[in-house]
Amino acid sequence: MDRTVPGAAKTGRTHAILRFLRPDGTAIGGLPGFASDRKEMAALYRLMVLTRSFDEQAIALQRTGRLGTYASSLGQEAVAVGAAAAMRPDDILLPTFREHGAQIARGVTLTELFLFWGGDERGSDFAGPREDFPVNIPVASHIPHAVGAALAFKMRKERRAALCIFGDGATSKGDFYEALNVAGVWQVPCVFVISNNQWAISVPRAVQTRSDTLAIKGIAVGIQGVQVDGNDAVAVREVVGEALEKARHDHEPSLIEAVTYRLGDHTTVDDASRYRDDAEVGKHWKEEPIARLRAFLTAEHGWSKDEEEDLLTEIREQVEAAVEAYLATDAQEPAAMFDHLHASLPPALAGQRAELAGKDGGDG
Numbered sequence: 001m002d003r004t005v006p007g008a009a010k011t012g013r014t015h016a017i018l019r020f021l022r023p024d025g026t027a028i029g030g031l032p033g034f035a036s037d038r039k040e041m042a043a044l045y046r047l048m049v050l051t052r053s054f055d056e057q058a059i060a061l062q063r064t065g066r067l068g069t070y071a072s073s074l075g076q077e078a079v080a081v082g083a084a085a086a087m088r089p090d091d092i093l094l095p096t097f098r099e100h101g102a103q104i105a106r107g108v109t110l111t112e113l114f115l116f117w118g119g120d121e122r123g124s125d126f127a128g129p130r131e132d133f134p135v136n137i138p139v140a141s142h143i144p145h146a147v148g149a150a151l152a153f154k155m156r157k158e159r160r161a162a163l164c165i166f167g168d169g170a171t172s173k174g175d176f177y178e179a180l181n182v183a184g185v186w187q188v189p190c191v192f193v194i195s196n197n198q199w200a201i202s203v204p205r206a207v208q209t210r211s212d213t214l215a216i217k218g219i220a221v222g223i224q225g226v227q228v229d230g231n232d233a234v235a236v237r238e239v240v241g242e243a244l245e246k247a248r249h250d251h252e253p254s255l256i257e258a259v260t261y262r263l264g265d266h267t268t269v270d271d272a273s274r275y276r277d278d279a280e281v282g283k284h285w286k287e288e289p290i291a292r293l294r295a296f297l298t299a300e301h302g303w304s305k306d307e308e309e310d311l312l313t314e315i316r317e318q319v320e321a322a323v324e325a326y327l328a329t330d331a332q333e334p335a336a337m338f339d340h341l342h343a344s345l346p347p348a349l350a351g352q353r354a355e356l357a358g359k360d361g362g363d364g
Contacts, residue, residue: 017259018239019229023287025295032238038301044085044233045293045303046311048077051101052290053315054110057323058117062268066327068119071097075231075263078289079195080165081105082236083258086244087163094133094146094164098195102165106132110322115329121336122329140166140173143192147183150190154251161189161247163240169200171214177221180255184221189247191240192223192255195230197262202275218255230258231289234296263288333357 020031027035034040055074061067073080080101084093093099093106100113107128116123116135124134133149136142146164153160170176171194183190194214198205211217215225228239236258243254261284265272272281297303335357338349345353 017227017229018235019232020234020238021229021232021292021296023231023292025292025297025299027296027300032234034237035234035300038297041234041293041297041301042303042307044081044237045290045297046315047081047085047101047105048233048290048293049311050315050318051077051081051104053319054100054104054113054322057319058114059268061114061323062117067114067117069267069269070117071267072262072264073098073100075284075288076195076197076260077101078233078236078293079193079230079258079260082233083163083165083193083240085233085237086241088160088244088248089129090158091161091163091244091248092131092133092149093129094136094142094149094162096136096139096142096166096170096195098167098197099135099165103132103135108132110319111325111329114322114326118326120329120332121340122332124340140170140175142166143170143175143179144182146190146192147179147186147188150183150188150247150253151186154186154188159248161191161244163191163193163244165193165195167200168194168196168198168205168208168214169203170194171217172200172208177217180218180223180253181221183253184218184223187251188253189251190253191243191247192253193240194255194257196257196259198260199262199266199272199276201266201270202272204276213257215255215257223253223255225255225257227257227259230260231287231292233289233293260289261287 020028022028051073055072058067058070059072062070076098080099084102084105093102095102103113108126112123112126126132133142133145143164143166146162150162196205196214200208213227215227218225226239228235230236239256243256246252246254263281263284294303335353338345338353341349
């Protein structure tokens with residue numbers, strides 16, 4: 001496992017980063033036990049390829065007016081899939097808007113994800129992971145929620161953990177610092193994963209903070225911080241798995257910075273070429289996670305061209321079927337936007353709902 005990479009240019013320091021696979025897919029040192037299991041590694045690879053295929057189709061639907069504004073996860077598949085692969089079914093996931101891979105790995109269907117991004121409330125009514133939280137759009141606002149859920153597990157004496165994923169920009173918000181401080185004081189079973197893709201919309205990591213790393217932000221609140229190569233799915237799964245075990249058994253929270261790169265625009269209404277150049281993005285394409293894991297599978301587990309083609313065909317058919325199901329779903333009445341806000345609507349909102357239902361022909 002490689003533990004040294006260049007640190008911040010300002011200081012010239014080096015920092016520990018956990019990595020098992022080089023960008024070309026070759027292994028570094030001893031690998032975790034699960035990496036020797038061909039079936040398990042192929043399943044991890046499949047989820048990452050499926051995530052990217054879903055991503056491509058979602059962008060195509062948005063460009064043709066059949067989906068709302070969408071946030072791509074291009075280049076970040078290893079963070080979401082690797083983290084979710086380390087979870088147990090009774091853990092809970094609190095995702096932000098770029099963790100499609102984690103949601104898919106947890107059992108959220110592609111059709112549900114399309115519905116969500118199409119503005120349909122039923123997209124958050126997961127058939128699978130019923131206690132996982134819905135996609136969080138306001139930056140960092142779900143981090144305190146993760147602490148609250150983890151505190152509930154502790155109070156109930158349940159060996160469960162909350163896994164909260166968010167971007168580097170969220171670490172500049174007060175919600176982040178307050179939640180980490182409470183998690184440290186209360187010692188709750190919560191794992192915080194920073195998907196550091198180097199950009200908070202158009203603001204680069206270098207001008208977001210003077211911290212040498214984002215992982216060291218846990219020091220002030222007594223939480224261990226670890227930096228992991230976010231383009232190495234094996235390393236992400238191993239590091240998150242260790243942190244989740246500590247959370248479940250010792251009620252010890254952890255902060256993990258997964259260093260990756262956002263290869264696409266911030267969302268489909270963004271044009272990243274206005275604030276970064278193609279040469280920078282091209283450099284990071286050489287480190288992207290799917291090609292890295294495919295190279296490892298090929299070299300270490302004999303992954304064949306036929307298997308690759310069969311997988312791509314299977315995934316294409318799965319995504320196309322999900323698109324058809326999404327497009328065939330009758331749209332909700334506009335008044336449905338009120339239906340999942342409160343257990344019992346306050347009078348002001350109840351009046352608004354009744355008024356809107358009357359205008360759109362709904363049943364009120």
